[in-house]
Amino acid sequence: MATQKAESLFEHSESVCKECRRNLPPDYPGEVCPACKERILFSQVKDFIRENDVTEFDVSKHFDIPLFKVKGWIREGRIEYKDLDKPTVKTLHCQKCGKDITFGSLCTECLRKSNITGSAAFSSGSDEEEKFRFLQK
Numbered sequence: 001m002a003t004q005k006a007e008s009l010f011e012h013s014e015s016v017c018k019e020c021r022r023n024l025p026p027d028y029p030g031e032v033c034p035a036c037k038e039r040i041l042f043s044q045v046k047d048f049i050r051e052n053d054v055t056e057f058d059v060s061k062h063f064d065i066p067l068f069k070v071k072g073w074i075r076e077g078r079i080e081y082k083d084l085d086k087p088t089v090k091t092l093h094c095q096k097c098g099k100d101i102t103f104g105s106l107c108t109e110c111l112r113k114s115n116i117t118g119s120a121a122f123s124s125g126s127d128e129e130e131k132f133r134f135l136q137k
Contacts, residue, residue: 041065042073049079077103 015024019036032040045059052058056070073079074092080103093100094107096114101107106114 042078045070045073046079074103075105079103 014026015028015031016022017024017033017036018031019040020033022033022035024030024033030037041063045063048054048059048062054062056067056074059065059070060067070079071092092102094110095105096110097107099107099109104111
């Protein structure tokens with residue numbers, strides 16, 4: 001009877017991701033978890049971009065992935081255009097001034113300006129205003 005219990009415990013073996021060894025749901029169709037699939041896909045896309053002179057449209061078509069996913073990676077700064085002079089890669093623009101950019105969401109000038117104003121925003125007036133205040137109980 002003890003051997004039957006032990007056997008029944010081992011019969012229900014959970015499937016695990018072949019990449020990261022995380023547990024997968026019993027009815028999961030693949031052998032690799034979604035996070036690892038995304039990581040593998042991004043690695044393949046990066047290699048493809050390094051080996052070929054392509055646009056985001058070429059990447060989307062080659063890997064059969066949505067164009068917004070590729071553009072999202074560009075906005076996040078994870079991938080970058082090789083050559084901004086091509087007419088087909090003028091699809092990413094600075095959110096502040098509209099200038100063509102190769103990655104991210106701001107051009108270098110607007111990024112520099114926002115960093116300057118961001119650091120100046122923390123400077124304060126007089127020393128009197130900076131003193132600690134104590135509440136009396």
